Amino acid sequence: MSRFPLLRALGPLLDRRLWTLVLSIMLASGAQAETKTDSDAPEFVRVKKNAADRPVALQTAIANYQSKDGNLKIALVGAVHIGEDSYYQDLNKRFKTYDAVMYELVAPEGTRVPKGHKGTNSPVSGLQNGMKDMLELEFQLEKVDYSPENFVHADMSPEEFAKDMEERGDGLLHMFARAMGQGLVQQSKGGNSDAAIMMAMFSADRAKKLRRVFATQVSDMDTAMKAIEGENGSTIISQRNAKAFEVMSKSIKDGKKNIAVFYGAGHLEDMHDRLKKDFDMQLKSVEYLDAWKLD
Template identity: 25%
Template sequence: MNQHLRRLAFACTLFYTAAFASASQEKAKAPDAPAATRSRTLVIEPFMRVTNSSPTVVELQIALRKFTAPGGKGPAVWLSAVSHIGETNYYGALQKHLDAQALVLFEGVQARASTNAPAPEAARGAPTKEPAATQPAAPAKAAAPPDKSAKQTSIQHTLAESLGLVFQLEAIDYKRATFRNSDLSIQELQKIMEGDPDDPADASPAKKNEQLDRLVKVMDGSSFVGKMFAGVIQIIGTSPRLQGLTRLALIETLGQIRGDITQMNGLPPDMQTLMKVLIVERNRAVMKDLKSELEKAEPAKSISIFYGAGHMEDFERRLRRELKLEPGETLWLPAFSVDLQKAGLSKFETEMIRGMVKKQMEVILP
């Protein structure tokens, strides 16, 4: 029985890791740079780490990193990484950090794809809510926050519930005057994919859009595969021990993610292409919004890029190479943890899970 529980926990973790990589932890390809710049390898510290807050507690921590221009001139730019599932205290601390910024550029593909969302070009960078006195004569319709109905059926929402955690979209209040959607809609991504020159010759526009649609339906739980995994994930919530095993496996897995995860071994070429398109264009949209803000006569004094932790390595590379910003302080927030003793996990089981995760990650990571 214990062996079956461990396998179930590990299987759920691997699935979530794949989803995490494709839907949220995407790493962008930086635009072309001069040869001298390309030859320099930037040392980028991780945005996720595993710590032991006590001898029996294993914890996943997520970084918030500040960037400024040399000499401290101009606005501070924060890379505010986020875990899409976590404990309520984590999101409370994260909300406090975000509310302290003058502008928050947030991730939200589904929000931009909803029928109530504004036209793509008009909406990008538009505030979620703005006092009437400050609105221009003909403002773009405000970008909607993430859709509440969609999050209730998503794989991530189901996993959060099963692990006794909360889902980011339910824990963070996006209805702030300083929050602006900085992402692409599904429709925009489809158009980009149809005209992507880097796709394999056998990847037709219909095939590419089918891949994107399949990925979205798995993540929102509307497809057969999505519903099947949701059913499996719900089993976790029936056992505190299984919750503990899954939390541990997930913490150890996310804590080891490094490098370009779009190049994970075992991904079919067409899926690698899909992920690269998602990554390049979504990150490019954020950088476009950021540069537009920085070019203003009076830009926001502090700006946060609020995206999944896996985006951040590439964002840091872009900030340092394109904008010449320098990293400063890093704040670490505990996202979620597992108490091995309370979960009833032995030292043998703990080391076995860690060994399984390490072995698997060595195989799939580039």
């Protein structure tokens, strides 16, 4: 434990339902729930298994959409905020092929992220760095190159974020309570992941075993993200998505025809529905990238 001082602070969070919430927000990820509502979205995060049903990779999706006339192409590129160096290098190569890359970051409008950015002093950034060390992975902001001219900041400013939360009465405690309630339901469905986490933490191969534990709980993360949203949406997901699409619409009007939206995978089911309903786009293909190696 001494190698990871942040773990001492995270110790009380080892309860499964708390880890579900924390990881959901930190990684901004989530697979599709087993029972969907009215969305036909693909899985944006999934665990790939081999023939022996053993997890081998945590994967994120690139879902490609096209307008009916074929003149506009939009890719939803799912992200997890910590991952393999090779995963981020692959994304860097792919981003060069788009006219514009819409990216998430609650920051002042038009923010340009310097190459090799180390993150902020926020609690979430601190938790992400702690998870990076624990799982022996890399931090997205350090590895993704946001400096190219085709990168476009497409997220709320801190002032917009705070104002929207206040207007909606959408405080963190409210969202936490919703996720906690859902977590209690999920916890009753079986599986002693608390024991698995503790066993992994004291294993000689700690990082790999912890990756496996957390990767296999991805479906629980999606449940937590849905709980955070509530029936009327939330600032964290739906309202930020609306802002991203507002910025994207401006890029389309400026003549951009091949656009990537690079956002945490937990945002993408809502974005999928928006593309179909508001932009009359059709899903053409889905490709998966290995974000974490689990074997």
